[in-house]
Amino acid sequence: xxxxxxxxxxxxxxxxxxxxxxxxxxxxxxxxxxxxxxxxxxxxxxxxxxxxxxxxxxxxxxxxxxxxxxxxxxxxxxxxxxxxxxxxxxxxxxxxxxxxxxxxxxxxxxxxxxxxxxxxxxxxxxxxxxxxxxxxxxx
Ligand code: AMP
Numbered sequence: 608x609x610x611x612x613x614x615x616x617x618x619x620x621x622x623x624x625x626x627x628x629x630x631x632x633x634x635x636x637x638x639x640x641x642x643x644x645x646x647x648x649x650x651x652x653x654x655x656x657x658x659x660x661x662x663x664x665x666x667x668x669x670x671x672x673x674x675x676x677x678x679x680x681x682x683x684x685x686x687x688x689x690x691x692x693x694x695x696x697x698x699x700x701x702x703x704x705x706x707x708x709x710x711x712x713x714x715x716x717x718x719x720x721x722x723x724x725x726x727x728x729x730x731x732x733x734x735x736x737x738x739x740x741x742x743x744x745x746x
Contacts, residue, residue, distance in 0.1 A: 614706050616650075619638065626639070629741050630674075630681075634654055637649055637650065642729065647688065650710070651675045659703070675712065678712060678741070679712045682712050682744075685744035688714030688715055
């Protein structure tokens with residue numbers, strides 16, 4: 608299917624709508640999920656126009672997973688998480704709601720269940736506080 612440049616992550620990449628950024632380079636962006644399933648829930652997206660993993664170039668895929676590893680390490684340290692769950696959905700049938708490929712980085716703690724996917728909006732100041740902790744861990 609043709610890439611829909613009107614999707615919300617494309618708008619974030621173009622700076623048309625705000626996001627709480629954690630990291631940005633020429634290939635990719637990491638920012639806080641506004642409806643987090645866990646405190647510190649972070650998204651990593653490529654700047655390449657790709658809806659799913661199948662649409663991404665091999666170079667884009669390589670950079671995306673390397674950056675996801677780097678950000679996940681900082682999320683784990685900054686959030687003092689005991690573990691990290693990575694999630695990545697391809698297609699509506701698989702649970703993808705935004706048609707621009709992204710990795711979810713979810714900090715985990717023993718006994719703390721994930722909140723509902725697409726649940727409530729988080730307070731912006733709280734998201735900024737988590738982003739600051741993750742950025743500090745990135746160095
Ligand atoms: P998925 O269902 O894997 O496509 O996940 C899309 C994710 O994007 C969900 O976890 C949403 O909470 C999140 N989301 C939607 N709109 C925004 C936004 N404007 N800024 C940050 N995260 C968003």
